[in-house]
Structures are given as C-alpha cells and as structure tokens.
Amino acid sequence: xxxxxxxxxxxxxxxxxxxxxxxxxxxxxxxxxxxxxxxxxxxxxxxxxxxxxxxxxxxxxxxxxxxxxxxxxxxxxxxxxxxxxxxxxxxxxxxxxxxxxxxxxxxxxxxxxxxxxxxxxxxxxxxxxxxxxxxxxxxxxxxxxxxxxxxxxxxxxxxxxxxxxxxxxxxxxxxxxxxxxxxxxxxxxxxxxxxxxxxxxxxxxxxxxxxxxxxxxxxxxxxxxxxxxxxxxxxxxxxxxxxxxxxxxxxxxxxxxxxxxxxxxxxxxxxxxxxxxxxxxxxxxxxxxxxxxxxxxxxxxxxxxxxxxxxxxxxxxxxxxxxxxxxxxxxxxxxxxxxxxxxxxxxxxxxxxxxxxxxxxxxxxxxxxxxxxxxxxxxxxxxxx
Numbered sequence: 001x002x003x004x005x006x007x008x009x010x011x012x013x014x015x016x017x018x019x020x021x022x023x024x025x026x027x028x029x030x031x032x033x034x035x036x037x038x039x040x041x042x043x044x045x046x047x048x049x050x051x052x053x054x055x056x057x058x059x060x061x062x063x064x065x066x067x068x069x070x071x072x073x074x075x076x077x078x079x080x081x082x083x084x085x086x087x088x089x090x091x092x093x094x095x096x097x098x099x100x101x102x103x104x105x106x107x108x109x110x111x112x113x114x115x116x117x118x119x120x121x122x123x124x125x126x127x128x129x130x131x132x133x134x135x136x137x138x139x140x141x142x143x144x145x146x147x148x149x150x151x152x153x154x155x156x157x158x159x160x161x162x163x164x165x166x167x168x169x170x171x172x173x174x175x176x177x178x179x180x181x182x183x184x185x186x187x188x189x190x191x192x193x194x195x196x197x198x199x200x201x202x203x204x205x206x207x208x209x210x211x212x213x214x215x216x217x218x219x220x221x222x223x224x225x226x227x228x229x230x231x232x233x234x235x236x237x238x239x240x241x242x243x244x245x246x247x248x249x250x251x252x253x254x255x256x257x258x259x260x261x262x263x264x265x266x267x268x269x270x271x272x273x274x275x276x277x278x279x280x281x282x283x284x285x286x287x288x289x290x291x292x293x294x295x296x297x298x299x300x301x302x303x304x305x306x307x308x309x310x311x312x313x314x315x316x317x318x319x320x321x322x323x324x325x326x327x328x329x330x331x332x333x334x335x336x337x338x339x340x341x342x343x344x345x346x347x348x349x350x351x352x353x354x355x356x357x358x359x360x361x362x363x364x365x366x367x368x369x370x371x372x373x374x375x376x377x378x379x380x381x382x383x384x385x
Contacts, residue, residue: 001157001207002034003217005196007226012200015041016192016216016227017101018162018207020154022147023092023286027154028100031232035242041202044105045195046098047188048116050285051270090365094266094284101204103267108249113201115191116184145169157232159211166208182214189219254280257384259295261358264380266291289364291377296357304352308334311350311359335378337369347374353383 001018015037020027038044095103105112145165153161163181170177192203210217220227254263254271259278269282269291276297283290298307312320312334322336334350346363360381362374 001154001159002031002037002230002232003210004228004230005192005203005220005225006228008224010196010225014192014196014201014203015230016210016220017202017204018154018159018210019097019101019204020151020207021096021098022151023094023096024151025092027097027151028093029234032235032238032242033230033233035239035246037230038101038104038202039242039245040200041110042199043111043113043201044101045113045115045192045201045203046102047205048114048118049102049112050099050118051102051283090287090367093286094289095286098204099267099285101202103252104246104249105202106268107252113195115188115205154207159207159215162208163211163215181208185209185212185214185216185219189216189223192216192220193223193225252282255384256295259356259358260384261295262382262384263293263360264377284364287365287368289368289373290362292361293381294359294361296359298352298355298357307357308350308352311348312336314338331383345369347378349378349381351381351383 003016004013005016006013017034017037093100102112145168150162150165153165166181167177170180188205188209195201196203205216209215212218217227250266252265252268254265254269256262256278258273263280265282266284267282269280272279278295279292280294281290281292302310309319312322314320320336320338322334324332324334326332331351331353334352335348337345337347339345346361347369349360351358351360358381360378362377363369368374
C-alpha cells in the first residue's frame with residue numbers, strides 16, 4: 001500500500017500510503033519499505049487531525065467533554081473480558097493506523113500536516129444533511145458487505161476492490177459517494193501537491209481514495225509526477241533495524257514549568273490551562289483508553305485531609321477506600337481503583353505537595369484496567385526539582 005512520488009520538480013521523493021481505519025493487529029504488519037519511508041520522511045501528512053474530535057466525542061459513550069473530566073469519567077467498560085470501542089476491539093492496537101503515524105511523527109518532533117479541517121469530515125455525517133436512502137441496496141449490503149470483507153481486500157493490497165466496495169456501500173445514500181470520496185480526492189490531491197514540493201513527506205490517506213480516474217494516484221500522474229508502487233519486502237534484519245529506530249518515538253514526555261511536573265504519555269496530549277488549574281488528556285482511539293491529569297493550586301481554606309478526601313468521595317457522598325504510601329522522596333501518594341462494575345471504572349492517583357495537588361486518572365477497557373499500563377502511567381510522573 002505504499003507508493004513513491006518523484007519528478008515534476010521535486011527536490012526529494014515523498015511517499016503515499018493507503019490506510020484502513022482500524023486497530024486490527026493484522027494491519028500493522030508493515031513491510032520494511034513503509035518503516036523506512038516513515039523514518040526518513042521529514043514529516044507526516046494525514047487526512048485530518050482526528051484528535052481535534054477529542055474536544056467533543058467520547059468513542060465509548062457520546063457526550064464526553066474534557067472540561068468535565070475532573071468531575072466525572074464518562075466511559076463504559078464492558079462486563080466481558082474484552083471491551084469494544086468505536087474502532088473495533090481492545091485486543092487490537094492502541095491506535096488505528098492513521099493515529100499511529102501521527103503519534104510517531106509528533107513524538108519524534110516531526111511536523112504533522114493535514115489535508116482537511118476536521119469540521120469537513122464532521123459535515124459528512126452532520127444531522128443537518130439528509131440523504132435519500134436506497135432501501136434495496138441497503139438490504140443487499142447487510143448480507144454481502146462486511147468489515148472483514150473490506151479488511152481482506154486491504155490486506156491483499158487490492159485498491160480497485162476497496163474502491164468498488166466503498167462505492168457500493170456509499171451508494172446507499174444518493175450523492176454520498178461523490179461527497180465522501182470523489183470531491184475529497186480532488187481537494188487532497190491539491191494539498192499533497194503543495195506540501196511535497198517543500199520537503200520529503202510520508203502521506204497517509206484512506207486506501208479507498210487511491211484508485212480510479214479521480215483517485216489520488218491518477219490525479220498525481222496527470223499533474224506530471226512519477227508514481228511508483230513499492231514492492232513489499234519483509235526482511236527480518238531490516239525490519240528489526242527500523243522498528244528499533246521508531247521505538248524511540250513511541251513515547252512522549254510532557255514537561256510543564258508553570259506547574260513544575262513531568263509526565264510520560266503514549267503520545268502528545270491535549271492541554272488546557274485556566275487560572276490556577278491545568279487539564280491534560282491523551283486518548284488511544286483504537287482501544288478506547290484515556291489518560292488524564294489535573295493540577296490544582298492548593299486552596300488554603302482546605303486542609304490536606306479535606307482535599308484528599310474530596311478526590312475519594314463518590315457522587316453519593318460515600319468515601320472510597322484508597323491506599324496511602326510514602327515515596328523515598330518523602331512525598332505521599334494516594335491511590336485507588338474505582339470499580340463501577342459496568343461503567344466509569346478507573347484508576348486514580350493523587351499527589352499532594354505544599355503548593356499544588358496533582359490527580360492522575362486513567363480509564364479504558366477491561367484488559368487495560370487490569371494490566372500494568374495504569375501503573376506505568378502513574379510512575380511516569382515526576383516533580384521538577
């Protein structure tokens with residue numbers, strides 16, 4: 001699913017990769033050419049910055065708003081051993097492919113460019129837009145088109161079949177295919193043309209946008225670029241080499257001088273600061289895990305005991321059981337797993353120092369909550385000396 005773009009006055013070659021919006025582990029078996037191109041490119045180009053949706057959408061349960069994050073954690077945890085999120089199951093990778101590329105680029109301090117504003121994608125599913133539904137096509141697709149069928153076409157690298165399946169699916173709504181694929185192909189081709197003239201870039205767009213006369217590949221060729229499909233090769237030594245290079249980009253260290261702390265996260269977080277408070281969060285859209293931190297300047301009117309108690313009191317006023325222990329530095333931490341059985345389960349750790357209180361939260365599916373990842377997140381916190 002990787003093409004090299006050259007010629008037409010380019011100073012450096014760029015690369016175009018077809019993605020599939022899923023966190024299925026099978027999709028992450030990349031050939032060495034993909035890892036090489038991702039590593040050597042000077043930046044990443046995506047359809048949009050999907051993390052912009054974090055301001056409004058909770059992928060497990062609609063209605064999430066980050067401004068309410070310290071008041072209530074709004075995630076639904078399955079009673080089953082494996083939980084599901086909006087992008088398949090918890091058994092898959094933490095992020096789907098697009099966000100994996102974004103995370104690697106940001107963590108390695110490379111720029112991330114977008115071809116569309118997130119509002120453009122939201123408009124496609126806006127309740128203000130009404131589409132005429134073809135019921136006959138809809139009934140046929142219910143039996144003939146499955147997510148696995150799409151995925152198998154992708155794993156075979158068959159972009160023509162992917163386009164045809166996408167066209168059949170979108171044809172349920174009159175005019176939707178043109179808006180979803182064709183019109184966006186035109187806009188994204190213009191964006192790619194402009195961006196790759198500046199530097200070598202790794203461009204990643206949905207694979208259904210590549211094929212056809214109005215597909216991005218054909219449009220780039222008509223613009224005068226040479227477009228060559230790169231043959232996938234899986235050389236163990238080469239794969240190990242580039243995996244090790246990219247592994248250094250799998251974590252992000254957030255440092256804050258105003259509130260005097262550092263925190264290790266899987267990727268670059270969203271941060272909100274207002275007055276004497278900070279809210280920070282990072283979301284793994286594939287598995288539906290959420291990492292959060294809130295920092296408050298201490299209220300002098302409250303005692304330390306009252307402050308800690310406020311964090312471990314539920315909505316009904318009942319105090320929750322928590323553990324208290326002292327670190328070698330002398331700082332006390334307070335920690336609990338809040339088991340809501342089927343909703344809002346989460347881990348919380350509170351660190352109280354003279355001037356501020358730091359509250360770390362994380363929530364997600366069953367496997368995540370019962371793994372070592374919450375503890376690793378908590379232990380990635382440190383105070384500036």
